[in-house]
Amino acid sequence: MATGTDPGIPAVSVVDLRVIRGGTVVLPDLSLTVDRGEVVGLLGPSGSGKTTLMRSIVGVQQVDAGTLTVLGSPAGDHDVRARVGYVTQSASVYNDLTVIENLQYFGALHAAPSSEIDRAIDAVDLGEFAGRVVGSLSGGQRGRVSLAAALVGRPDLLVLDEPTVGLDPVLRRDLWATFRSLAGEGVTLIVSSHVMDEADECDSIILLRDGKMIARDTPQGLRDSTGAADLEDAFLRLIEREGDLT
Amino acid sequence: MSARATLATAQRVLRQLLRDRRTVGLIVVVPSLLLVILNFAFDSQPATFDRIAPTMVGLIPFITMFIVTSIAMLRERTSGTLERLMSMSVAKLDLMAGYAIAFGAAAAAEVVVAAVVVFGVLDTPADHSVIAIVAVGVLSAVLGMVMGLFVSAFATTEFQAVQFMPAFVLPQLLICGLFVDRSRMADWLEGIAWAMPLTYVYDALDRLTSPGSLGGLFWLDLGVIVGAALVSLSLGAVTLRRRTP
Numbered sequence: 001m002a003t004g005t006d007p008g009i010p011a012v013s014v015v016d017l018r019v020i021r022g023g024t025v026v027l028p029d030l031s032l033t034v035d036r037g038e039v040v041g042l043l044g045p046s047g048s049g050k051t052t053l054m055r056s057i058v059g060v061q062q063v064d065a066g067t068l069t070v071l072g073s074p075a076g077d078h079d080v081r082a083r084v085g086y087v088t089q090s091a092s093v094y095n096d097l098t099v100i101e102n103l104q105y106f107g108a109l110h111a112a113p114s115s116e117i118d119r120a121i122d123a124v125d126l127g128e129f130a131g132r133v134v135g136s137l138s139g140g141q142r143g144r145v146s147l148a149a150a151l152v153g154r155p156d157l158l159v160l161d162e163p164t165v166g167l168d169p170v171l172r173r174d175l176w177a178t179f180r181s182l183a184g185e186g187v188t189l190i191v192s193s194h195v196m197d198e199a200d201e202c203d204s205i206i207l208l209r210d211g212k213m214i215a216r217d218t219p220q221g222l223r224d225s226t227g228a229a230d231l232e233d234a235f236l237r238l239i240e241r242e243g244d245l246t
Numbered sequence: 247m248s249a250r251a252t253l254a255t256a257q258r259v260l261r262q263l264l265r266d267r268r269t270v271g272l273i274v275v276v277p278s279l280l281l282v283i284l285n286f287a288f289d290s291q292p293a294t295f296d297r298i299a300p301t302m303v304g305l306i307p308f309i310t311m312f313i314v315t316s317i318a319m320l321r322e323r324t325s326g327t328l329e330r331l332m333s334m335s336v337a338k339l340d341l342m343a344g345y346a347i348a349f350g351a352a353a354a355a356e357v358v359v360a361a362v363v364v365f366g367v368l369d370t371p372a373d374h375s376v377i378a379i380v381a382v383g384v385l386s387a388v389l390g391m392v393m394g395l396f397v398s399a400f401a402t403t404e405f406q407a408v409q410f411m412p413a414f415v416l417p418q419l420l421i422c423g424l425f426v427d428r429s430r431m432a433d434w435l436e437g438i439a440w441a442m443p444l445t446y447v448y449d450a451l452d453r454l455t456s457p458g459s460l461g462g463l464f465w466l467d468l469g470v471i472v473g474a475a476l477v478s479l480s481l482g483a484v485t486l487r488r489r490t491p
Contacts, residue, residue, distance in 0.1 A: 021491060058333045062489045076488065081335040092326030096262050108254030109336045133265075149330070 009072045011036045011157050011188035012057055017066035019052050019211075026052045027211040030066070034190060036156075039183045041202035042192040043235070049211040050192040051089065054159050057190065058086040071156055082110070085150030089161040091142035092149075095135035099126055099145050102134060103152050110153035120148040123178050140167045144175075151182075158182065160191045164198065176201045196232040207235060214242050247343075251336050255344020256351075259318070263352060273314070273356050277306040278363040285368050299370050300379055300455040301424060301448060303360045307353040307387035308447060309415055315349060315394035316407045323398070328486070338486045342395065342479060346388055353387030354380070374454045382454065385471055386447040390415075392478040393443070399485030418444035423452065443474035 012034040019027040026049045034040050042050050055061035056068055059076025068075035071083055093102045103117045110116075121130055124144035129137060134145055147163060160179075164172045176198070179189050183203075191202065199205050200219045207215040215222060215238050219231060228234035264270060281299055288295035322328040331341060357380050364370050372379065397414055401407040421431065421439040428436050428445070439445050450467035453460055 060329055060333045060489055062491050078335050081333065084333070086330065086333045088326050088329065090326055092330040094258070094262060094327060095325070096265050097258070101258070101261055105254055105258040106330075106334075109251050109331075109334055111250060153334070 013069040015067040039189045041205045044208035048208040083156045085155030085158045091146035106149040107152040120151040124148045251340040252343045256347035259348035277360045301451040304383035304451040308390035311387040312390035312394040315391045316398040319398035357383035389475045395482040418442045422448035446470040
């Protein structure tokens, strides 16, 4: 068994992470772990450090201090990069190529068999657009191409930055079903969102505010501990409680 | 290094280029058209045309590929695809080699068409092998490409990237010896000319289009061009950063 495929090793372990971007301390001192096969929702207002944390985990962010271990190896290690899929908030695919051509390229870089391309297209339900140039697709469809480009590599860890923004409710539901089935195959998912009702789809939630983790619990656990009826309300209470402390 | 990743990148870049038919047409047709115009401009001085046209065949792809690459790399940066590639395990060298193969092929098409026009249609005499001129033309295109890749890191918009052409390429073209003999320039300018990679591209082409044996200096010119390309490539690799602030 290769390093990090052992379910006992956490998918992500962050210890004392500190990131400064453009003179601003985005993450002052963050520590957390994500277990393998877990679907973790990363929630918080914009500017709370969600994207910076995700960029640090996938190894594209310059980190000022702290230790990040991903699938048993330091974040950004060559072997880890091959096993992590990262989908940025705006679709990062080639607009002048077709859906298939994009996936063929990213598939080739991952040394993935061509069957993975079909599987990825099915997973994001873009079969009928496979031959279309990405630039001619809608924003939501482009986002799904971007997701498929990460899926062709069969990642063990999938880091998704606001994947459901701008999607209609049906597509959002389908996408979450896809995430769940990936998790069923043992894939760990870290999904950021600022839509609170999506948090219920996650196994657990990390709530970030000003670069600090103010809650880390299951959706039900959050409701119970705050006494709130829904998650939106639970978050508001947590933030107010945080405000009282400072 | 992985041959698969290199070839996949070359194929991807070529596909993008070929999908843009108008750019392909401009790359292939414009240099030849310029040379035809030049031929008529030097209507009463055919000897001058015969001297400069063969060197132009090799110098133009440097300019074209500098611009095309700096824009292509800038797009790769602004579209987020570079960040995606950098988050993957693909080697930087594979990406750059893929780019070099794709744009090298485009440059080869450009040079071959220009060579057919200059040496075939316009019947300009060549003192040495036309194939050697084409080969130096492709080499100069690769040099332009890696320099374009490097400077694209300093552009944040396409406007800036386009302006790098007059800023980085035109001075080199003005002092390489094509317009004025370098020995007749101000001493300090001649000194700068010796430090510019395009000077050696011009010299290599000039030797190929002059009578007499090529001599060891021709190979020295080629050595300097390859060396300059490798230095630019390393500098370019430094600008492709895995981790950004």
